[in-house]
Amino acid sequence: MIKEAPHADFDARLAACAAETEAFLAARIAALGAPERLASALSHGALGGGKRLRPFLVRLSADLFGVPRAESLAAGAALEMIHCYSLIHDDLPDMDNDQMRRGKPTVWKAFDPALAILAGDALLTEAFGLLADPATHPDPAIRADLVAVLARGAGGNGMVGGQVLDIAAETAPLDAEGIFAMQAKKTGALIRTGVEMGAILGRAEPAARDGLARFGAAAGLAFQIADDILDVTASSGALGKTAGKDVAQNKSTIVALQGLEAARAVLDTAVADGIEALAGFGAEADLLRALIRHFATRTH
Template sequence: MTKDEQLAFEAALLVRAAAIETELRLLLDGRTLAGEIARPERLMAAMRHGVLNGGKRLRPFLVMESAALFAADGEAALRVAAALECVHCYSLIHDDLPSMDDDDLRRGQPTVHKAFDEATAILAGDALLTLAFDVLADEATALPAERRAALLLALARAAGAGGMVGGQTLDLEAERNRPGEAGIIRLQAMKTGALIRFACEAGAIIAGAAPQDRDRLAEFGSAVGLAFQLADDLLDLTADVSQMGKATGKDAAAGKATLVALHGTNWARAQLHGLVKQAHELLEPYGEEAALLKAAASFVAARNS
């Protein structure tokens, strides 16, 4: 990625992140919706703490830019992107719990269970997951009903037992019984990759694009997801707390199975190069319209936090 491409990507990421931040604040205010009875303030404060605490908003960016390939990055895409970020942030809140990774810091701030308490953190995560599906089902997400249904199904599959939650289960099991390479790839494709894959596929669904476009964007998302996890595992070994905004070195200390632990850092960096190349090639049919998505793939592989 050239310097100009990097600057263009970083500027676009900031613009998208600001739009998502505004949308999330609206979704997490205290006003009740039709059918709701009340929104307890402590619960809402915990939800806001877990969501409105910075972060690059990469997954929402991928939703918006994938939709932009088909000129569909409007208000509906923004709401879908915000819904996905709610799922992602719920997963972080639960992942930080004492019964999971037991982390005190997230994005440089106290985790939700530290800022509030464990029970409130669990409930905040539950509520964020539910809110995501509320947003997608709501007619305010102004898409044809069949597209909203397709998004609901795709996100449920990406987030549930066969996706992210199942991957977290495999990750916990891997601390006791370390899997081989195939098992690690499956674990990571579920725990980390599934939501990133959905983020890219969602743009095609939002736009009502052809099935082959949806498949191509999903494959792109799979490559980006694996690159993201490889880069994350490298950073866990090489970065410090000030860079990451959370504890580092915990995977190695816990004996967690990672591809970096299995093959070493040089192998991982070579794999990252190959994954970026694969991701870029998948986007070739879209020409210059895919420039920012290509830059996102390069950014994921080269990130330092």
């Protein structure tokens, strides 16, 4: 089991990144000039909750290369917009039919399904507008690379494709290989994208970028396996969302297929693989090492 002591600065650095991301998103939503009801739905779905782990991944990986915080903040906010849009859509009645997210009613429940779809669409669109904005980075080649990597992570062979496989598996259960492949797309792709975005901003050499991508893949697996474990071990109140829904919806997970102990073993291996992938970095990557351990030991 994972027993390493947490990094001394981890909680403070995560909280600071979350607060800065929240303020950035609030300002960006306010500047959109969207109709009032849409703006309210956007704020409901994107603000006032969430640990902002994906923007933190962008920041920590970009920090390895001395990237200015303003650049990693904007890129991380774009990634978080994609994440928030995906949650808004995942919660819809025709998807996971969830009524609670981050301790409050889901967007479709607080407003209506049609507005929830449109709010997700708006966040998705704005994410790419943000990355294309010269204020995000002065180099158009870097902006184009950021757009491309986010599109791959979020699209048909990434998060969206994984969601399709996840829904299909409710009626045609997957084996372990299929579960890992599905989860690598559904959850892992955006987490891997986060560290790749930091590497792009830092103009990382291929070896460093490859190591970070391998770390991101392992971190994505750790995050999802921990999520599957929490779904059957934690309460809805602790999670801030509906617990036990994987069983209720017949989701294909390693927990359902092989049991909790096997899932915990997979989790430990994923953390070890992620830390090994950072072997080319020194102490400057300690916060990334702490982050993958946090993914594995979180309680909500």
